[in-house]
Amino acid sequence: MRIVAEGLTYTYNPKSPFASKALDGVDLTIEEGEFFGIIGHTGSGKSTFVQHLNALIRLTGGSLHVGEYDLADKKCKFLELRSKVGMVFQYPEYQLFAETVEKDVAFGLKNFRKGMSEEETAAAVKEALETVGLDYAKVRNKSPFELSGGQKRRVAIAGVIVTKPEVLILDEPAAGLDPLGKRELMELLHSIHGGWCKTVVIVSHDMDEIAENCTHAAVFSDGKVVMCGKPSEIFARADELLALGLDIPVTAKCAQVLKARGYAVDTDFTCDDFAQKVLALWEKEGGSNA
């Protein structure tokens, strides 16, 4: 499903002394198949934007199309849309509620696929839990509250992907995880991306994470999209990002210094590619490991 936003505008608490403009004319297209990163400060409008994508926030200004769904249309089938656009909130483990892991994961199915048989439900839950790397037989009857922090997050994600959404949106999915947890989570997202899940959208503060994982990204600032493109294009504009008070990946920082010294490194800013390009440069300069 292609996502097209045009002139998207949204104000919190309109007509009150606390009114604040969260989105101010956002134009953004996310093509099917992209692994899309959304970058920006807290309060830049990025969370408000993603909550528009499955109509958790109703459109009040501008237009938004997600696949064949026109979100400006009052008759739009919002429930159906939500089953196709999955949303994992920040710290999703805080939304677990059921007595057992199995029931919690099945919650979305019960809501979206009314009338699904018990066997089908169990099969879908099993598949979702296995996708996130949990042992169905071991965890299905456990209370979600007795699991470890990392396991809880996996269960919560399973509860969203159980309906196999075509678009999966995750708000700071790796927040609070240890390095191993982060790596595993990103591996998980790549493993489902390209299958039934066509498009992944992650909101992240971690520029290195964006550089390493995303095919495309957009930078939000003050409710507007100020940059959009491939990570290599965005991080090549390091000065502008820094001017916005945002971080840049370690590789971009390094490339910036090298450029100032007259060494241009044409890289996509992933660590491996950066190392390769630096080596190529070194060999060109006459270096050899002989």
Added chain:
Amino acid sequence: MEAVKFENVKFSYREDGKDPALNGVTLCIEEGQFVAVLGMNGSGKSTLAKLINALLIPFSGKVEVFGMDTSDEKKTFEIRKNAGMVFQNPDNQTVASIVEDDVAFGPENIGVPREEIGKRIDFALDAVGMQEFRKSTPARLSGGQKQRIAIAGVLAILPKIMILDESTAMLDPRGRREVMDVVRRLNREKGMTVILITHFMDEALQADRAIVMHRGEVVMDGAPEEIFARSDELETYNLTLPRAAYVCKKLQEAGMPVRNAFTAEELAEGICESLRKA
């Protein structure tokens, strides 16, 4: 002087002592040191922190803070006055709806006279750069600002040790930077002993010493640069190198003579040097 001393400390969250969270930790932290504690979730980092200020008491072994045994209940108050602690969630540590009232909470608890409390609030808010928010409400502040208020709340007790239990984990990069700046300044300028528990490898680089915990034990202990130079060992504890160190290692493995680097700046310098010589 030794600020903190662990002697073969064991601790378990279970009554029967099984599944120990700490399994025989011996450790000594000098006054004025800046120590980063690394390790994956469940490695015992937070337990270690809570044992220092007597929020937890060891099952066996001994924890001493400036020579005071944490298992001695009469010393609990004195130990907590000396070892302040900032927690992970910025929302769950403030008791009052106005910044200055919250900072006053600690001094009030230990019976500091009113005029003196005012001075301590001034000192603490200045130290974290939040004086202008004195009359604000925490609910309106950013995550980084809230954590700085939490640090001020601890500073107002005038502790000698500051423990930060994953206090940057829930912050955005800007918030993390704010908190790290404050912590580094406290250590450098005020000689505060800092114990920083974190998942962020780059934060550990700012410390004098890094300790790696794994399954309730201290498995690595040394200068951060030393620890990150032992990358294979780190990997067995499921920790990753800071990205700059990772790139540096890749280059070295391919035969490029780059000196060890841990930050982007160091890496850039190293690469330039190597390119010039090539």
Added chain:
Amino acid sequence: MLNDVAFGQYYPAKSFVHNMDPRAKIVLVIAFIVAIFLAKNFLGLAAVILFLILVVILARVPFGRVLRSVKMVLFLIIFTAILNLFFYSSNSELHILWQWKFITISWEAIINMLFLALRLFLLVMGTTILTLTTTPVSLTDGIESLLTPLKWIRFPVHELALIMSIALRFIPILTDETNRIIAAQKARGADFETGGLIKRAKAMIPVLVPLLVSAFRRAEDLGDAMDARCYSGAKGRTKYKKLTFTWRDLLGLLLLAGLITGVVFLNIYFGGKFDVIGWFVA
């Protein structure tokens, strides 16, 4: 600097009333309510209204804002007043206006209704001005200070105040959290908007359980944080915030004493509320 605790009804402004000691304001409101109930005729209530207008002007809160706060309870006032209209019987046959079976409406009932409605209205206005000009935090401080004498009978004044303060602190946090959980469950297809009462109550379980779990987690964290900051109850504790009684408070109390004296005076010289009936009926 303006205090930006704009939680609840608080209307931020710099004014005579805003700057008063919360203790004085609480005492004033209580005395104000006494004055309302002392008044036995319309002149007395008129004096109360004049006083109220003066206070609103001094508080620099727009009249519209004050009235808006009363709007919510207006229904209640009207409802109580109408009930009174039908169930108040007159002693005098002459004063009956309308009668149907056992329901009668008399001049007395109408007067009584108006009087009651006016009293309730003034009561709500008085307390509204208190909450409009005083932050919940300083209200808590005021209540704690006023209750201090109860410490002698071992009433846990400090604990109560601390509980109130923490509750105030966590209301915005838990409100945010509730909204977030609702959004998360909606994203999983939860429906909170349709169905009957039971279905809707059931639909709230996926919101209430996580909220409760989170509240307990927060309470545990907060307990640790308080312990770490040397909390050990009221014993040996000092207090940073000092409430100060100033000339404003004295002036306020004097004005109110004047009002009460005036009301009593009007009571003595101008008879009861029903005297006005004489203007309409012989």
